[in-house]
Amino acid sequence: MKTRQIQAEAKANFSRFNPTSDKGFYESYFIRANHPTEKQAFWIRYTVFSPKNSPEKTMGELWAIFFDGNKIYPSKTEFPIADCKFPNKNFYVEIGNNILNSAQATGKAGEISWKLKFSSSDDALFLLPLSYYNAPFPKAKSIVSQPFASFKGYIKSGKEKYEINNWIGSQNHNWGEKHTDYYAWGQVAGFDNSPDTFLELITAKLVVKGIETPFLTILVLRHKGKEYQINNLGSWFLNKGSFDYFNWEFECKTKEIEIKGRIKAKSADFVGLRYHNPAGGDKNCLNSKVASCELQIEEKSKAGMPQALYSANKCAFEILTNEGQEYHGIKINF
């Protein structure tokens, strides 16, 4: 492996937060996983939020959602930044007494508390080409630090205690000076008929100097021991992708592979969260971790029919939008 890649992986979880900067900044570490067979999932997010020109309002946020069948339990707690640690030379995040490192997460946000251990033997997955992570553009960066993380422990929601035993998901890290203007993000850690396949993608519209771009799509797929990174600048425009509430279709091609897919979920499987934007204002995140995904893969070097992969309810599907409940019907919490 190249030295640059090794260094990027080693630093994947190091915080990029600079407490002395007033440019505006958010950084979040999140873990998520699905029950091996049931329609159950969790999403836990440790965040630092620092609004532009007001570094004194910087704070830590702890978020948690538990998806149990058709019920969704969201919660959030805010903490003064003095009680938080986001080290940039190792990975040991503390928000109040709640901690997250490379192997464990403990905490309590509102009615939800958790004590989890996890491990992954897979290399970090970079959604962007490596050189983009130190570049000013795009403003928001994202890494799947631990794909195919296997979780053990428990989550309590109110009085209900859920045992977590070998739930498969990921540990992720993202940061930036502002949230991407309008996007859909998706991730599948193992398809029902191809448990070793990992998919991560985003379709987004950016606003550059007041002008909105068309939908831009990038995708990284790990399938049968190979990684397909369809994420260079040229592919942003060549890949196809578009979404609405709550159906997302995409198509990416290279000389090696052709990938077509669809991610969708019922509106009842979404919960709405209000994200403060460091650049000013708020964004609405419509968040589901029990969406479905269908994928058609055609490897050019192989003869025969394209492979059809599916996940009935283990797909992460998030939409970040400015639009309120009247447009999509989802109540925005917090």
Add this chain to the structure above:
Amino acid sequence: MKDKNIMALKSIFNFGKKKQDLKDKLVLITGAAQGIGFETALQFAAAGSHLILTDINEPLLKTAKQKLGKNNKIKIYTYAVDVSDKKAVQTLAEQVADEIGKIDILINNAGIGHHGPLEETTMETWKRLIDINIWGPIYHIYAFLPMMKEQGHGQIVNVSSGQAYFRLPSWGAYASTKMAIGAISDILHYELQQYNIKVTTVFPYVVNTGFYNDVEGDNLGAKLSMKLLPLYSQKPETVGKIIFKAVEKGKRIEMVNILNSVAKSLHFLNPVSDVFSKAANFALNGPSKNPNDSYILGKLENITNMISNLSYGAFGNVGFKVWEVMSGEHEFTKGKKGKLPFEFKVDWGPKSIIDFLNPFEEEFFCNDLEGTVTVGGLCEDAPCKGRLELKYFSEQKIRYTFDFEVDGQAYEYLGEKRNIYPWNIPYSHTTCFGELRKSGSDKVISESITHFHWDTLMTSLGSFELVRESA
């Protein structure tokens, strides 16, 4: 008869050189415990070949087997054999026939080197060179050829050397043995075609293995050439890959490096070849026949010594020190799970800048190191002391070694920044891979990756300070 003609035509016109699948082939490699032999074995192991490894050094052979044995799908047989012992080689062939049944490929790799003028080469040295470099391969060919003929196929690889063509003064004895095995091997190629046995002759260029460790530099030219060896030599893994590919394609001759081909071609241009050898002789030996009295290089050495002496006079033992912080994470190999902080803050620098900059000194690019170390889950800011060696030229590495103590228990840290080349300095020069052991133990208790963070660069540069011990 017709088949033989077709084979001869194929060999003349290089037809039919499709890659052969080496999976499940039985490959015997001599001198396989280290260097080119080991690296070649790695290539065959990766291709799924089964290995029969021989070497005179039994402990090293065991270690090689352990390293190669990580691939459980292949079989590895090892035999401690002195290739210059005819009886031992014959016994090896009998053991292989009894225990394994056959071999598909024989690689005569084992060899030794010698550096020195012909007139100073002792008869004992000559005998040893001939025994190992010529008789060794011949014994193996005679021992295993009947088996290959019987099975109707086989491949023999003989490792010669580019020195066979360079005709460099002071490499005469070695070059002549390699020239001999090269000639034997090339002729054998044609003679064995009728039995469907391929013969490949490999001419490695200068390879950076232990092979040159024993070569002492008597004069500045030789010293310099040994110091700079890593810069112009090839890595054993590169040569291992080339040998593997040559076998895969069934090549007759593998020149390995274009410089060998150039040296070989020069022999067809007698005047050029003559000028080349004379120039090399003059540079190394000067008008005198004794390499220790090289005229040009002798002068250069004097000048270097003079500058060095003058510098000592002017600066005395002036050293410097620089502050550096390497921070990152470590993980215990047993017990506590998850990554924990790891950081060392040290002052490092040489006691003498003159020695630090002199490539002929032991202390060339070497520094003392002192500071504190924090190992999450073990200690915080424990005092540490050790060495920092800038091995840019010899190993493309920077190596940190230091000791520290926690609650009466002594620990050793060994860290390396690796694969340092000009084009990857921003990454390779800032990333250190470390291992922690209890002193005296081989067992690694923690593995770490630490980084030089760019935000500490100015502080580090600003900390530079000259240190004068004595005038």
